[in-house]
Amino acid sequence: MRLGLIGYGNIAASLLDLLGPDLVQEVVVLVRRPLDDPPEGCIVVTEARALIDAAPDLVVECAGHGAVAAHGETILAAGINLVVASVGALADARLYVRLQTAAQHGGARLLIPSGAIGGLDLLEALALSGEVQIAYVGIKPPAAWRGTPAEDAGDLSALTCPLTVYTGGAREAARLFPRNSNVVAALALAGPGFEAVSVRLIADPAAVGNVHRYHVRSPDCRATVEIEGQPSSGNGRTSRTTVYSLLREIRRAANSRHQHKHTA
Ligand SMILES: NC(=O)C1=CN([C@@H]2O[C@H](COP(=O)(O)OP(=O)(O)OC[C@H]3O[C@@H](n4cnc5c(N)ncnc54)[C@H](O)[C@@H]3O)[C@@H](O)[C@H]2O)C=CC1
Numbered sequence: 001m002r003l004g005l006i007g008y009g010n011i012a013a014s015l016l017d018l019l020g021p022d023l024v025q026e027v028v029v030l031v032r033r034p035l036d037d038p039p040e041g042c043i044v045v046t047e048a049r050a051l052i053d054a055a056p057d058l059v060v061e062c063a064g065h066g067a068v069a070a071h072g073e074t075i076l077a078a079g080i081n082l083v084v085a086s087v088g089a090l091a092d093a094r095l096y097v098r099l100q101t102a103a104q105h106g107g108a109r110l111l112i113p114s115g116a117i118g119g120l121d122l123l124e125a126l127a128l129s130g131e132v133q134i135a136y137v138g139i140k141p142p143a144a145w146r147g148t149p150a151e152d153a154g155d156l157s158a159l160t161c162p163l164t165v166y167t168g169g170a171r172e173a174a175r176l177f178p179r180n181s182n183v184v185a186a187l188a189l190a191g192p193g194f195e196a197v198s199v200r201l202i203a204d205p206a207a208v209g210n211v212h213r214y215h216v217r218s219p220d221c222r223a224t225v226e227i228e229g230q231p232s233s234g235n236g237r238t239s240r241t242t243v244y245s246l247l248r249e250i251r252r253a254a255n256s257r258h259q260h261k262h263t264a
Pocket residue numbers: 006007008009010011012030031032062063064065066067070085086087113114115116117178179182183186234235237238239242
């Protein structure tokens with residue numbers, strides 16, 4: 001399998017450590033500018049065209065919302081399946097439609113991973129049974145909120161107790177916290193839609209991990225899900241589960257490629 005990656009940060013570096021030659025034989029990494037310390041054994045490119053010309057079997061975006069907007073359409077239109085880690089970019093309804101249209105024209109799939117959260121299968125099922133409401137609470141250590149609008153809520157470095165840094169809707173949360181609210185977009189897109197998800201974000205000096213807690217209310221079910229993800233060493237606001245969720249997507253793509261080869 002030939003894998004394309006967009007971005008070479010915390011997630012990409014962790015993923016590369018986990019990919020064995022039995023799973024992926026070639027990796028092409030799209031970066032914005034040449035790297036001083038490029039990953040060993042990978043082809044590094046700085047143009048999306050070069051990534052597409054390498055004809056990867058799957059591209060995994062792990063770079064940020066801007067990368068989805070910049071490259072998503074061309075990759076999908078070229079018929080290449082794309083896993084989008086930066087799910088919150090799809091809160092931009094116009095971008096989401098453009099990506100879906102490009103996928104349709106290219107005969108490719110836009111794949112949304114569960115990332116740092118879980119329980120999306122339940123939400124997908126419940127969306128078929130009636131209206132679903134979700135109340136989401138995200139709790140992270142203060143450092144995870146640095147450089148975000150959370151800084152307007154109080155002095156993050158002086159917190160002695162939990163501080164609510166945001167309450168509002170899922171679409172706005174995804175836009176205001178592009179590196180912390182991709183999980184919220186994943187919940188919304190699993191079925192209930194952005195308008196059905198309320199969001200509360202908390203900076204907690206006692207938090208050791210990244211907590212994602214949500215309550216689900218539907219005609220058929222009430223559920224509470226809580227996940228405490230370990231922060232990744234390269235980027236504390238990204239839970240390590242995200243890396244494994246992307247690895248799962250790569251394994252699924254490899255398996256389906258294998259099956260196609262044997263049934264063709
Ligand atoms: N779905 C989920 O649950 C989660 C999604 N994410 C998403 O994954 C993204 C990456 O996470 P990390 O690797 O932890 O962040 P990171 O900041 O360590 O790495 C991102 C890398 O992508 C590069 N980059 C940015 N724009 C680019 C572009 N247009 N083209 C190529 N490279 C570009 C940056 O220079 C950086 O090296 C986050 O920004 C977030 O959007 C992160 C955590 C969970």
